[in-house]
Amino acid sequence: SVTTMPRDRLRELLDAVLDEQNGSLAEMADGAFASPFHFGRLVARGSGESPMAMRRRVMLERAAWQLAQGLTVTDAAWAAGYSSVEGFSRAYSRAFGHPPSSPASRHWLPAPNGIHFHPPMSLWVQAKEQAMNPVVSQLVAHDLDDTEALLDLVATLPDDVLRAPRRCGGTVTEWEGSEESIRDVLEHHVYTKEVWLAAIDGADDVPRPADEGLAGLRARHAAVAPRWLAFVQELERRGGWDDRLIDALCEPPESFVMSSVVAHVLTFAAHRRQLVRRMLAEAGTTTDSGDPILWFRARRGEE
DSSP states (O other), rough: OOOOOOOOOOHHHHHHHTTTOOOHHHHHHHHSSSEEEEEHHHHHHHHHOOHEEEEEEHHHHHHHHHHHTTTHHHHHHHHTTOHHHHHHHHHHHHHHSSTTSOOOOOOOOOOOOEEEEEEEEEEEEEEOOOOOOOTTTHHHHHHHHHHHHHHHTTTTTOOHHHOOOOSSTTTGGGGGGOOOOOOOOHHHHHHHHHHHHHHHHHOOOOOTTOOOHHHHHHHHHHHHHHHHHHHHHHHHHTTTTTTTEEEETTTOEEEEHHHHHHHHHHHHHHHHHHHHHHHHHHHTTTOOOHHHHHHHHHHHTTO
């Protein structure tokens, strides 16, 4: 038998509130399989904001972002569900303190629940501040340093050794395809950080060169490493581990807690780095153990 995880009920309610087809409370409630009265109570209790107020605010946040990307005021008004440009302009001016013809410095509005529009089609749920996690920064730093060391090591090897299949049909995760060679594993390892940062930044998907050489892969790691470290440090600084990214580009939409994203990246990063070491050993290349204890001692000058 297949065990399925229970669906996040609050996310279902938020999906119904923000569905493009649901312009009224009755339509929202119908989309969530609830009566309008019960739906309104559930949303207000779970978010501290009425369904219609939340929808208006998030749609204005989306409009502010769209305007900054070059959308016309008229198109932004229709997309936000307003029947006239004048009505949209009044609501926008009240919310942001300036007309939609002036660019907004930030597209988030004050919210009682931390729920905000996140480009291009997602929600960000900002959590209350909480204590920092002192371990994560060391794990992240070790991953980045160890990856750089492995890339330096494999740079001394011929390209045919790096591309030789060593795990026929081998996969690390089902959704990322096969990783049969040293080069495959390292490319997936770098790409994981790139694609998560793209989702968090609301950017387009990251292109993956089909026949990229090792120099290109090293350049990609050099670019993504400081961005990933800065992202985790910012989470630590403001205690944002329980922030959520609700990604509407997934089918069905998925909710990702930032602490789980960092844990996901670190878990598969450690696995891939050790997998590379195993493949290198099979290719006759000696490596270290990859033990973070030894890395930490060396970093502190103890060895």
